[in-house]
Amino acid sequence: MQKTLFAAIVGRPNTGKSTLLNAILGQKVAIVSSKPQTTRTRITGILTKEETQFVFLDTPGIHRPQDKLGSYMVKEANGAIGDVDAVLLVVQSGDRVGEVEKSIMKKVDEDTPLILVINKTDISNAAQIAETIVRFSAEREFSAVVPISAKNNEGVEFIIEELDKYACESPWFFPDDIVTDQPERAIAAEIIREKMLRLLAEEIPHGVAVVIEAFEETSKIIKIRAEIFCERDSHKPIIIGKHGDMLKKIGTMAREDLEKILGIKVFLDLWVKVKENWREQNAAIANFGFKDEN
Ligand SMILES: Nc1nc2c(ncn2[C@@H]2O[C@H](COP(=O)(O)OP(=O)(O)OP(=O)(O)O)[C@@H](O)[C@H]2O)c(=O)[nH]1
Ligand SMILES: [Mg+2]
Structure with a gap:
């Protein structure tokens, strides 16, 4: 039963x-x-x-x-x-x-x-x-x-x-071998955000949204292109870091985690963009995947 x-x-x-x-x-x-x-x-x-x-x-x-x-x-x-x-x-x-x-x-x-x-x-x-x-x-x-x-x-x-x-x-709602209904793209975006929460000071990661632009899977590798949106011009150079060091660190940590989670080699391509004050804009919030379903 x-x-x-x-x-x-x-x-x-x-x-x-x-x-x-x-x-x-x-x-x-x-x-x-x-x-x-x-x-x-x-x-x-x-x-x-x-x-x-x-x-x-x-x-x-x-x-x-x-x-x-x-x-x-x-x-x-x-x-x-x-x-x-x-x-x-x-x-x-x-x-x-x-x-x-x-x-x-x-x-x-x-x-x-x-x-x-x-x-x-x-x-x-x-x-x-x-x-x-x-x-x-x-x-x-x-x-x-x-x-x-x-x-x-x-x-x-x-x-x-x-x-x-x-x-x-009640009949089960999901197959018995799955642990989450999140698509792999959503997991990838979240892992990238997690690394920013870990590596960057308070205010910056809270104003960041990650959008997966491309997710291409072959039998050997997943190629992911992600856009990181920050909410101020001044945050962009901090996320990128000197000579791109910070972005490289974020990318390496996220890739290592994703390879473990997805069980396949991952290539991660990260881009940083600015969307001023997006956390105050309903349209931007919805575009970034925070949709009101109630
Ligand atoms: N020492 C200790 N730390 C814990 C324990 N559980 C969680 N933490 C730490 O508490 C912090 C917050 O953990 P999260 O799981 O992100 O907390 P959350 O309630 O989901 O937070 P929000 O998503 O912001 O609401 C992290 O640094 C965790 O490592 C625990 O049992 N012991
Ligand atoms: Mg939580």
Whole structure:
């Protein structure tokens, strides 16, 4: 008998939602960075285990939006809450209950299982975990509270065990051997953005969008041409770097990751362009793939 369960992974930026998704799947499908607001759109991860297919929606961290892209991101996250059978609220061990968590707890209706996931236990202690449980439990009843370290893959299996209780009889939505519904082009664009988040200072990567212009696959190699759009003239030379060093570094790191993920040799051709203040323009946001489907 096939069973299915849809679960949304939500919380503030930077709590480790995407790291958790990757840990659940045992494979990288969502990019991760130490900077908040890494994830910009919903990312589907699929885990098929025995009879159950778990479909996870990783979402952008919920924050007070500063621009139109931010509004899109928050809408994506909030929208996911209403579309699923269960919700994982990811907080960090030691956290207090903030506005974001309060708004999420309010949005999840009483019939939907809500699991409190307390992440980053590897950098906290038992007292902090206990305090976090007390603080959050005072606000709302959870179907389960699961302390984990997504980074070290500890405790993650308890989330799956808990979610399995709520899976309903239903044919699977995806073949049992796929882990994400993201096209390879989208993964390539995200990996390039991840390297920029890692290598460049705060404001620059947050204003970057990556568009895959060409993706040509032969039996031996994938040739990818990507355009990196930054939002100011002054950012372009920084992304390119002295003698093109920075762009080369971004390209090398992205290529190495993509070769691992796609399992084939990759040739990456990167171009940097400027699209002034695109994060404030609905048309540009939509062109860069952030389309409002609700
Ligand atoms: N020590 C520790 N760090 C973690 C853990 N999980 C995630 N991190 C780190 O926390 C940072 C944020 O991780 P992400 O997975 O990108 O967080 P996110 O919640 O998806 O962030 P947004 O997409 O911006 O909302 C990264 O530097 C991760 O390496 C953990 O269990 N322990
Ligand atoms: Mg994320």
